[in-house]
Each structure stands twice: as structure tokens, then as C-alpha cells.
Amino acid sequence: MPELPEVETVMRGMAAWLEGARITRITLSGVPLRRPYPERFAERLAGRQIMGFRRRGKYILMRLDDGMSVIWHLGMSGRVLRLEGDSLSPHLHFRLESDKGALGLIDPRRFGLLDLTETAREMDHPLLAPLGPEPLEKSFTAPALAGALAKRPGPLKTVLLDQRLIAGLGNIYVSESLFRARLHPARAASSLSPAETTRLTRAIKATLREAIAAGGTSLRDLVHTDGTLGYFQHRFRVYGREGRPCSACPGPGCCPGVQRVVQAGRSTFFCPRRQR
């Protein structure tokens, strides 16, 4: 599920619902996620009030009233859902009950994580400190991106997945952004002209904004805390569309269709005619 637009969507859903809520009880499944929970995690959260939410890259930060923040990462298959009654999923690993209702983290593959950190030093946390700029902030400009890409001889696709360069892009949105920027995924990141870097910067921002407006992407999973679906998957131009005509082509026979290649072990989708 979770690249930047999905995490943003989940975070907004949690914020609209749980800001100001008082945590009454925490229940853990006992099975660890990617890393063990912090010491006495459940006890430290019980009784706390939830003050606010923010997002950094693919992380959600939930600020509490005692100077601590809970760090959420959804991994590959993590979902955050409003729980009704005693709903038991075999993959419900974290259950938060509050005076505004109950919420659960469901994560079959357990690549997600939860951690606790001091709010004042959130950004110094070892998981957050290395993150690159937020692509939707004004400070994320073409010159800034050019500076980051200049040092990287690797292929664009792989380099853009590095969270230290830009925080929040994943496999879907890199393919979609490169299509939009008309850049070939195998191009050396350091080879872009200033005009191409400008195209790429705009493409990344536009792609992410559109996806957030669509409520993110729902492939196999629900995205929203209320159980509704994002619909950006219907707007994919290349992702998962191998062999189908490229959406920018005027008609049949214009291009050989969307191709799939594997880079650094992960699928990349692109149109070989449009992207150079």
C-alpha cells in the first residue's frame, strides 16, 4: 500500500478522527513487526492524549501529550483501520482503543514498525534523520534535485527510490513520474540536463498531488481508515500496464506499448518511445 500518497491519506484519516482522543488501552499481538516494540510500549501509551499527526516521507508521527511521539511505518502491507467491536484479524498486531473509538494496525507481512521517540527530537530518530527532502515542499526545487542527482551514476529509477535523496517515492510513483517527465528509467541520474531536471521535479510533484487527491492507490488493500478505497490505480499510465498501449499515444501502432524491466530486483514500467 504505502508510498507517500497512501501514507498521507492514512495520516489525514487518523488526524481527522483521533486528534484529541484519549488512549484507553493498547493491545499487542505478541508477534514482533520488523523490529521489536519499545520497552513497555502498551503501558507507556495507555492514558495518553493524542495531540496531532504529521508525515515525514513514508512515516507517520503521532504526537502525545507527554512529550513523546509514536512513529508508524506501514511497510509493504500495513493497513490502519477503524475497528468495530472485537474484530479479529490474524494479522492485527496493534490495537489502540480510545474514547473516540478503536484503531488497528493490520500487517500480514510484518515489514512495518512502530517506535516511540521524544517529540522534540523526532527528526533526529535514526529512521528519520537520513531522509531526503519532502517532494511536495517548496524547497524541493529543480536545482536541489539536480544537486542530489549529480553525484549518482546509477539509473534514474533506482536512484529515485533512495529515500535519502527524496523521501516518499516508491515503486509505483517513480515509474509514473518518469513517464510523466518523459525520461527513460535506465538513464544515468547524473546525466540529466537542467531542462530535464525541471521536468522531473514538476512530474514528481504533479504525480504525488494527483495521487493524494485521488486518495492514494488501492491495489489489494484498503487504504483509508474508514475502509473506503483510493482510486489512483485507475489513473496509472504505465505501472502494471505491460503490453498495453501507452496512454500518451494518439493511436494503435504509435508505440510498442508499455514495457516492464527489472531494475535492482524490482519492476519498472515505461514507454520506450515516449521516455528517452
Next chain:
DNA sequence: ATACGCCCCTGGTGGC
């Protein structure tokens, strides 16, 4: 410092 393979884990899908 960087780049790559491998690992973590479960579930869905399609071929035989």
C-alpha cells in the same frame, strides 16, 4: 561512500 544480493514475511495468482 556506494551498489548489489539477500533477507525479512505472508498471500494472491497463474501455469501445469
Next chain:
DNA sequence: TGCCACCAGGGGCGTA
């Protein structure tokens, strides 16, 4: 129907 290989939106770690 069963079995199996392969694939999946994440990242970390060890090794060159």
C-alpha cells in the same frame, strides 16, 4: 484440486 514458482506498494544488512 493440488502444488509450485513467481510476484507484490517496504527497508536493512552484509559484502565487495
